[in-house]
Amino acid sequence: MERIIIDMDEVMADTMGAMMAWYISSYGIQPDYSRMKGSWMLGIPEEHKETVRKHLYSEGFFRHLPVMEGCVEVMEALNKKYEVFIVSAATEFPNSLRDKLEWLEEHFPFLTWRQLVLCGDKRMIAGDFMIDDHVRNLVHFKGKPYLYSTLLNKDETGYDRIRNWQEVADIFL
Amino acid sequence: MERIIIDMDEVMADTMGAMMAWYISSYGIQPDYSRMKGSWMLGIPEEHKETVRKHLYSEGFFRHLPVMEGCVEVMEALNKKYEVFIVSAATEFPNSLRDKLEWLEEHFPFLTWRQLVLCGDKRMIAGDFMIDDHVRNLVHFKGKPYLYSTLLNKDETGYDRIRNWQEVADIFL
Numbered sequence: 001m002e003r004i005i006i007d008m009d010e011v012m013a014d015t016m017g018a019m020m021a022w023y024i025s026s027y028g029i030q031p032d033y034s035r036m037k038g039s040w041m042l043g044i045p046e047e048h049k050e051t052v053r054k055h056l057y058s059e060g061f062f063r064h065l066p067v068m069e070g071c072v073e074v075m076e077a078l079n080k081k082y083e084v085f086i087v088s089a090a091t092e093f094p095n096s097l098r099d100k101l102e103w104l105e106e107h108f109p110f111l112t113w114r115q116l117v118l119c120g121d122k123r124m125i126a127g128d129f130m131i132d133d134h135v136r137n138l139v140h141f142k143g144k145p146y147l148y149s150t151l152l153n154k155d156e157t158g159y160d161r162i163r164n165w166q167e168v169a170d171i172f173l
Numbered sequence: 174m175e176r177i178i179i180d181m182d183e184v185m186a187d188t189m190g191a192m193m194a195w196y197i198s199s200y201g202i203q204p205d206y207s208r209m210k211g212s213w214m215l216g217i218p219e220e221h222k223e224t225v226r227k228h229l230y231s232e233g234f235f236r237h238l239p240v241m242e243g244c245v246e247v248m249e250a251l252n253k254k255y256e257v258f259i260v261s262a263a264t265e266f267p268n269s270l271r272d273k274l275e276w277l278e279e280h281f282p283f284l285t286w287r288q289l290v291l292c293g294d295k296r297m298i299a300g301d302f303m304i305d306d307h308v309r310n311l312v313h314f315k316g317k318p319y320l321y322s323t324l325l326n327k328d329e330t331g332y333d334r335i336r337n338w339q340e341v342a343d344i345f346l
Contacts, residue, residue, distance in 0.1 A: 003297060005297065085294075085297050087297075091274055091286035091287070091289045091290075091291070092286050092287075094271050094274055094275070095271070097270035097271050097274065097291065098267050098268070098270050098271060101264055101267055101270065102267070112293070113264035113265050113293045114264070114265075114293035114294045115293065115294070116264045116292065116293060117264075117290060117291070117292040117293075117297070118264070118270065118290070118291040118292070119289065119290040119291070119292075120285070120286045120287035120288065120289060120290075121258075121287045121288070124176060124178065124258050124260075124290070124298055124299055124300055125297055125298070125299070126297055126298070126299035126315075127297055142299075
């Protein structure tokens with residue numbers, strides 16, 4: 001069975017969408033999306049960054065993220081055909097660890113704790129395929145990498161892209 | 174730089190020692206060490222297992238484990254010579270996740286969150302060397318495996334063994 005490594009934030013979970021919704025409702029202004037190259041923090045005014053960062057580190061933030069459209073159904077099918085591991089860069093956020101496990105168990109009851117990996121760096125992760133929105137995670141991967149498109153990585157080149165879960169299904173199922 | 178993958182429980186942390194000390198002080202009797210082949214739960218009477226399991230799953234249990242003798246000093250030297258990742262099978266225990274991160278940060282301040290991996294299964298972990306007390310983790314590893322000796326794995330054969338952190342130093346430094 002081939003092994004597929006799937007990222008959580010921005011691929012399975014709409015982390016940035018949740019953060020921006022919270023930001024807009026907290027400050028009553030729009031972030032500057034045009035400046036968010038590489039990091040969405042670049043679109044937030046300097047004086048708001050500490051509060052935003054606090055929210056990101058708070059207990060519960062990663063527990064209540066929306067699931068990307070089509071992700072559950074496609075993941076369930078992938079899980080029958082592949083050895084699936086969900087690998088999330090999470091150890092930077094101590095409160096996210098349990099939140100991410102519970103989020104996965106709630107929305108993806110067909111996956112188990114055996115399939116979740118919470119790490120910082122992903123360079124020691126091996127598999128046949130990797131879907132991730134960060135080039136820094138894909139660059140070390142020995143299998144076939146796919147860049148999951150987000151606003152933040154739109155200028156990256158050199159990787160085959162996946163734009164949504166329908167495309168995951170088209171490629172892998 | 175060669176990559177070394179190091180297990181946490183029973184290798185860096187004396188998890189079983191802490192559990193047995195708690196058991197003995199709670200029940201006033203010794204566990205049956207002679208029956209603990211593969212799992213220390215086999216040395217606990219049936220009627221105590223649920224309480225013991227609850228203690229294992231409780232918040233704080235993995236936060237306050239003793240560090241194995243010599244581990245800090247040798248780890249600090251390893252960390253200068255190798256790419257070190259601490260890989261712990263932890264997602265079975267939701268409360269252990271943050272506890273393990275904080276434990277690592279307290280006792281090993283020279284390591285960072287980038288070097289910690291909290292997972293269930295370890296089959297997707299790649300590196301040059303792995304030190305682990307479970308054959309089930311070593312068996313999939315493509316690099317050189319070392320079995321860290323514990324009471325529970327004493328009958329296992331087929332792996333080079335490491336018995337303590339002095340031996341880690343002798344082999345790797």
